[in-house]
Amino acid sequence: MHIQDGILSAQECAVYYGVTAAVVIPGVLEIKKRVEQNPYYKPFLAMVGVAVFVISSMHLPVPVTGSCSHPCGTTLAAIIVGPFATVVISTIVLFFQAIFLGHGGITTIGANTVSMGIAGTFAGFVVWKIFRMLQFPIWAAAAVSGFVGDIVTYLVSALELALSLHGNVPLLKQWMIFFMGYGPTQVPLAVMEAIFSAVVLKVMLERRPDLLPGILTKKDKVKGRQLCAMKG
Amino acid sequence: MRNERMRTDIPSVQWFDGFTKAVLLTMFILLAFIFISAKYMSSHKMEAGGTDDTVNSMAAKVSGSAAHPFVDLPGDAQVGAFSIANLCVGLIVGHLWTMLFERNAEKQLPRRRDEEADALHEDLIGK
Numbered sequence: 001m002h003i004q005d006g007i008l009s010a011q012e013c014a015v016y017y018g019v020t021a022a023v024v025i026p027g028v029l030e031i032k033k034r035v036e037q038n039p040y041y042k043p044f045l046a047m048v049g050v051a052v053f054v055i056s057s058m059h060l061p062v063p064v065t066g067s068c069s070h071p072c073g074t075t076l077a078a079i080i081v082g083p084f085a086t087v088v089i090s091t092i093v094l095f096f097q098a099i100f101l102g103h104g105g106i107t108t109i110g111a112n113t114v115s116m117g118i119a120g121t122f123a124g125f126v127v128w129k130i131f132r133m134l135q136f137p138i139w140a141a142a143a144v145s146g147f148v149g150d151i152v153t154y155l156v157s158a159l160e161l162a163l164s165l166h167g168n169v170p171l172l173k174q175w176m177i178f179f180m181g182y183g184p185t186q187v188p189l190a191v192m193e194a195i196f197s198a199v200v201l202k203v204m205l206e207r208r209p210d211l212l213p214g215i216l217t218k219k220d221k222v223k224g225r226q227l228c229a230m231k232g
Numbered sequence: 233m234r235n236e237r238m239r240t241d242i243p244s245v246q247w248f249d250g251f252t253k254a255v256l257l258t259m260f261i262l263l264a265f266i267f268i269s270a271k272y273m274s275s276h277k278m279e280a281g282g283t284d285d286t287v288n289s290m291a292a293k294v295s296g297s298a299a300h301p302f303v304d305l306p307g308d309a310q311v312g313a314f315s316i317a318n319l320c321v322g323l324i325v326g327h328l329w330t331m332l333f334e335r336n337a338e339k340q341l342p343r344r345r346d347e348e349a350d351a352l353h354e355d356l357i358g359k
Contacts, residue, residue: 004299047328054321061269066278102301165294181287207333
């Protein structure tokens with residue numbers, strides 16, 4: 001999903017930068033607010049930020065398709081630190097990947113943030129919220145949201161390219177052409193990301209559930225209170 | 233006599249603690265997966281290139297423009313850049329993970345008294 005410099009036009013890059021800025025600003029405000037509320041939020045944010053950096057630059061081979069790709073890690077980040085804060089993290093991560101690792105470009109940071117930081121993050125986060133509302137176990141909700149977030153990232157990246165380059169070809173056809181460049185390799189990696197998200201979240205909750213209060217739903221809290229009362 | 237006293241004062245130190253073992257095991261599994269996949273792809277004459285590069289090349293062909301990353305890291309420079317970045321990232325994640333999630337992390341960061349969370353922990357995790 002790391003679109004390089006020179007593919008999108010200047011106007012398109014400007015639009016994607018504008019969309020990114022519109023989400024990054026509430027993201028910065030969310031971070032400020034949560035830092036005041038929770039003293040553990042700063043180290044969490046730092047840890048999640050560098051984790052997203054390494055996860056989204058870790059190319060893994062998929063022998064079935066004979067190519068490599070990388071997971072994103074943004075859905076897990078959104079569950080832990082919030083979706084708007086994850087957009088801020090993604091923008092910073094994509095900047096450093098562009099200038100140091102040759103991943104993506106500077107003009108396309110906006111477009112890459114829209115696919116990985118906004119679309120993937122929010123899609124995964126919405127799925128997480130829905131599954132938790134439906135009382136699915138935390139590991140199941142994390143796994144499904146991780147899978148969805150990963151695939152949506154690549155769908156949107158392909159859509160960005162198709163919107164820019166479809167010309168006389170129907171948009172849907174061009175979109176699927178670009179997505180087929182990603183899809184076959186990405187599906188197994190999305191499954192890996194699903195397992196990874198579930199395991200990491202489970203380990204975090206096992207160790208320090210008190211550090212992740214936002215993960216619990218209202219119904220969970222009622223259940224918790226009942227459990228506390230039963231224990232006396 | 234002095235040496236003996238010193239030896240008894242020092243708590244026993246393991247070669248590998250549980251965390252290191254878990255991380256090493258994960259690393260070996262992932263590296264074995266990459267090695268086997270690479271062998272398979274090599275024997276089947278697959279290119280094993282990145283999908284990002286493939287799609288960027290497709291897009292550049294369609295647009296007729298020259299797509300390029302912001303920096304191009306030739307040969308071993310890319311390995312070097314990734315190694316340094318991942319070393320630093322690993323150190324930061326490890327440091328913060330220890331601070332937040334180690335079993336004795338409460339000594340470093342006081343535990344928020346939240347019995348509700350404790351109860352939920354047992355309930356949700358199924359312990």
